[in-house]
Each structure stands twice: as C-alpha cells, then as structure tokens.
Amino acid sequence: MRLAERMSRLGTETAFEVLARAKALEAQGREIIHLEIGEPDFDTPAHIKAAAVRALDEGWTHYTPAAGIPALREAIADYIRRTRGIPVGPEHVVVVPGGKPIMFFAILALVEEGDEVIYPNPGFPIYESMIRFVGARPVPLRLRMENEFRVDVEELARLITPRTRMLILNSPANPTGGVLTREDLEAIAELCLKHDLVVLSDEIYSRILYEGEHISIASFPGMLERTIILDGFSKTYAMTGWRLGYGVMPEPLAEAVTRLMINSNSCTAAFTQIAGIAALTGPQDDVDRMVAAFRERREVMVEGLNRLPGFRCLKPKGAFYAFPNIEGTGMSSRELASYLLEEAGVAVLSGTAFGEYGEGFLRLSFANSIENIQKALERIEKALQRLPIRAAAS
Template sequence: MRFASVTDRLAGLGSDKWAVHIRAREMKRAGHEIIELTIGEPDIPTPTDMIDVAERAMRSGRTGYSNGRGEPAVLAALSAKYTARTGRQIEADNIMCFPGTQTALSLVMLGLAEEGDEIITGDPLYATYDGVVRATGATRVSVPLRPEKGFRMQAADLEKVITPKAKVLLLNTPHNPTGAVLSEQEVAEIGEVCRKHNLWIVSDEVYELLIFDGKFASPLDRPELAERTIAVASISKSHAAPGFRSGWCVGPKEFTKRLLPLSESMLFGVQPFIADMTAYALGQPSAAAATMRKSYLRRAQLISERLDGIAGIISKVPQAGMFILADIRATGLSGDDFAMRLLEEEFVAVMPGESFGKNLSGYLRLSLSVADDKIDAACAGIVRLASRLQQRKSA
C-alpha cells in the first residue's frame, strides 16, 4: 500500500527522541525506583480555583461545540492580555485558539511554509520543532546558538544562513532547552534581519512567565514587526495546566483569516469549558507561575552547586524555564551514551542533549520540576558516573 510522503518526512522523529524517557518508564513498571528528570511537567497541581471554574462550566452545560476561532470569553481575555503587553489594540480577529502550543505551532507553520521553502530555527531547539517543520514539506535550516553567547540567537549568525528560499524564522524565548532569554536589543536586531529579508517570525513564548533573570521581550511587541510576527503560547506551563491543552496564536488579521479554514478542517474549535477556565486564569496574575519560578530557580542553583566544576562537568544556572543543562563532554561520552548509562547504572533519567540538536551534543538536559531531595540524589548519581568515567580516562 502507498502512504503520503509526510509519513516518510516524519519517520524517526516524535517518540524516537525520547528513548531514555521511554526506557525509564519501562524500568519503573518493572519495579525499579527511577528519579525522572526528563520531561517538563509542572510538579504542582493545577490550581483548584481553575478546576472549579471548569467544573462549573461543564455542569452548566458548556460541553457543546465551539467555533473555529475561539470562545468569546477567552478571546476577550487574550485581547486584554496582549493589548496591555504590546501597547496597541489586539482584537479577537488577531487571535486563534488551539489545543495547546504544539497544535498552534503545527497549524501556524502549515499556514506559512511548504515544499521548497526554508524554515530557520536555532540549534539547540525543542525536540518537536523538526517534526513541525518537516510536516510542512519545508527544509529546516539551523542557526548555531553559541554557549559563549549564553545560547541566545545573534542577528549576525541568523543573517549568515538566510537564502532566497528562507520563509520563516521560528524563534523561542525563553528558550527550551537552554533557558536563554533574548534581550530587547537582541530581539530588535533579529527583527531587523527578518524585515530586511522579508521573513515571517513565529515566536514560541510558552515560558514567558518563568523568567528568573532578565526581562521578557517579544517581536510581537515591536510595532515595526507586528505585521510579520505570530506569537504562540498556552496555559500549560504558566498555569500548571498541561493536560487541559489550551493554547493560542496572536498575529496579523489577514494571517488568522487565511488560517481559519485550515484550522476548522482539522479541529473546529476547542472545549468551551476549558475556554472558560482559560479566560478566568488569564484574568489575574498566575500564582502557579510565581510558585514555579521560585522553586525552579532554587533547584537550578542546587544542581549548579552540586555539579558545576565536579568531574569535569559544567552546569550554569539558566535565565528561565524548567530545565538546566549539564555539559558532560569531559567524560568522553555523548549525551546519548551518558544518559543511557546513567539510567541503567544509577537509575536516574535525564534527556541527552542530542535530542535537541547537534549543537547540544555532549550535554544533558535536567528537568527542574522534581522535588529537591530527588534532585540532590540525581546529582549524586551523575557525579558518581562522571567520576568513574574520569578515572577510567586517567587510567
């Protein structure tokens, strides 16, 4: 039988990048006690007041069909949020609602790029970006995010990779997996390159409220970039509600008008009771984000104290997000090999840097959404393995 070419383009992506995480879950089911630092899932429950709103909405009958753009209440809440943030009027026609940021990214990219186009991303990059790009038929082109620049994209590095085929820059700030936060000047300089070469900017801003050091800056907030920028985000991280799958995009009215039929052909709306909960959540400061910022920063500092400078490991506190990197290249192993040995020998599960691009080879990504005592124990396991490897290299 014959299959669509998209299935070939996406072969080897998706769950293949999460081999260590999947193996860790298998070991847990077999009875092993695994310290799991692989995925970025908030370790605090979804706030009860948000759940109460969703429950009341369901019981009041808000369980029917929605429309393709989004429920009026959540569109109004998003309009208020982005109008206040950008300083210009953002209307319902600028917004579309989706089941989470991943869906928003996928549909936005399908509306912008196709075979023959190039989509530019940073490298390192979030593990699903390869699939998002390949699904469109476009080719992904990498901009190296350099450690000496704090893994923040530099405009000069971006300009070097642009060709006549370039169509879209997929930007991510705050950045996963590195935790880097672009400054206002860096965003302005990147935006100027995009204006010069007539590129769209898709800005993944899901970690906007989880910044430890620095100020959030978005190309959407700059008037000169407004007509070429589409921002995507959700309540998954900011409000500790990943399972509710509530996200959105904000961009030019002409873009959302063109994207609407594509979205409707796939989704035709999100759940009204979740939209009501989202509207409520967006109408006030996120207590969940404040709690997570405090605990994630403390844990990042703990990991850095336990690992940085030990057995050749380098691990610096990130600017934002739910993860911290550990450079284990001094051990002589790849991130893939170190992570799998760490799991099998120390029962600690982390993500290898190779899952996030070739420029993170020899790194590990550790989740901060795990209790302090488990993080401490995980660090001890990492040090033990790194020390054994260092001893063998010396011998």
C-alpha cells in the same frame, strides 16, 4: 498498509520515548528520578480546576467557535496587550488544543515546498519536524554556550537567502534556558524587515523568567504585522494535560489558521477554555510561587552539576531546564543519558534530542523537588565514579 512518503519526514519528541523507558524500569521495581519530561510538577491551581468543574455542570460540553470562545479570545488579547505592549484584539487570536498546533498551522499556512525556515538548534524538535513535513528546508541556527545560548545575529544574517520564508525564535528557550536581550531582538527585527521574513515567536515560557522582563519581537516597529506569537497555559499554569494554547497573529493569518482548525480539530474543548479564562483573569499567586520554587531549584541544580567531573553548566535565565556541557566526561550525549538511566536511575535527555548541535550536552528538568534533585545529583556523581577510563577526560 503503505504510508504516504511525507510520513518519513515526520520526527518525534524524545522526551516521551525516554519517559516510556523510565516507566518500564519502574514497572520492574526500579526507582527512577524523572528529570526528562518538560512539565511543571505542580498541580493546576484550585480556582482553575473549580472553573472547569463549574463549566461542565453548566453544560460547556458542546462545540465552540473554531477560533475559540469570544470571552477567552478577549481575555487573551487583553493579556497580550498588557504583557507585550502591542495593540491586538480578539480577531488576532486563535485558541488551539496545546501549543504545537500553532507551530504546525503557521508553517502549513505560510511555508511552501522548497522554502527555507531558520530555526534554533539545539531547540524544540517539533520545529524541524514540521518544516520537513511540509517539504521545506530546515536551516539550523546554532545556539552556542559561549554566547549564553543566544542568537548570533551575524550568523543569522549569513543564513538568510532569497528562499528564506520564516524565522523561528524561542525565548525563554527549551532546552537551553537562554533568553534573548532587547538588543538581540532589535537586531533580529531589522533583519526580518530587510529580508521580508515572517517570525514564529514561541513564547510559551514567557512567565517563567528569573531576571528582567519578557520582551516579544512583536513589540518592535514593523514586526506586529509579520509575527505569530505562540503561547499557552501548559507551563505557566501547570496545565499540560488540559491541552490549551493559542496564537496571536495578523488577522488574515488568523482566518487561515481558523480554517485549519475547522478541518482538523473543529474546536478546542469548551470547558478547558472556560478554565483558561479563570487562569488569565484570576489570582496569579500560584504562578508566582511556582516560579519562585523553580528559581530555588535552579540554584541547587546548577551548583550541583558544576561540581560533577566533566560537567559545565550555565545558569538558565528562563524555563526550567539545565543544559550542561558534558564533553569532559568523554562520553557522547546519548551514551551518557542512557548510562545514567540504566546505572543511576536518573532519566535525562540527550542534547541530540534537540538537534545536531545538542551533541555534548544533556537536558535536565528541575521541575522536581529539591530532595529529588539532590538525590539525582548524588546518583549521577556515583555513577560517574564508576567510569574509570573517563576520569582523565575531565
């Protein structure tokens, strides 16, 4: 069967490929410590699961409006009003099965073939994949360790051309853990207004923040009308498998995205939407405990990585990933990630899984127990000691 040419432009998410390799090794009897996959290791809070069970018993097993159940859209709008300080209503909200559809639908609805989209690199790989898929030109915006993986606004300004249609932001960021400051966002907003750019603001990690408060670019003057906020339940409420996300956007775009939902998914599962209402309106203690645990693990992970020969790691300000520089080992990112899986039994991701500017880095998730993190660090240290020709490079 001959595939359409556009399929050759579609990328993938390496985390799932590494997970499959790790599972294959486990099937052979190997013990693998999983630091590759980007999901909380906590269970979904009990009151959210209970709400879903009740919903099933009450018959929430049928179609819903394509944009989402009105009560959930109102709960999301209320949450966004409180946390971002912006005036939005349910008419601005579209509920979708996970966060990725908002990336796909926003790019599909707004970006023409031949347009340019600026995206963070290293960054979530699906950004570039979707840009290429629609026939647009992806323009990588390099995030540098020496700048705490924040956007260099002067460099961003140089990348903007008359064909630039959209800018993608991610703060707190995957894979770097970087967080944009208020000053960063204010300067970026000025550029977007000057050049008439639309912003896709991926804020899926907005609640997993270790210092300060989350600031959305949509809260700056003139930006609400040109920003799509992407958020969801996967990370904050440990609901990755529930597939429940949403976008908050100008009403005309919400209507267009709803049409894309009608043409693709029809709607998001009804009972999961009821669970989403319980998540937003119920107790938040489990979220607070999870973030506190991530903060403690972050300390163990970063301190341990900085003791390894050839490793240099900043302390991430958000999300649950460490993104150490490993150039001192003398190995490429892909070589070292493969070596650690095969020789140390530790599954991590090559920085190049997140774009060309991820070379020289690894991503390690600290969504695992402190015991396993410490064990992984010990294994990595021993594995590095078995690389005699690399020691001098550190």
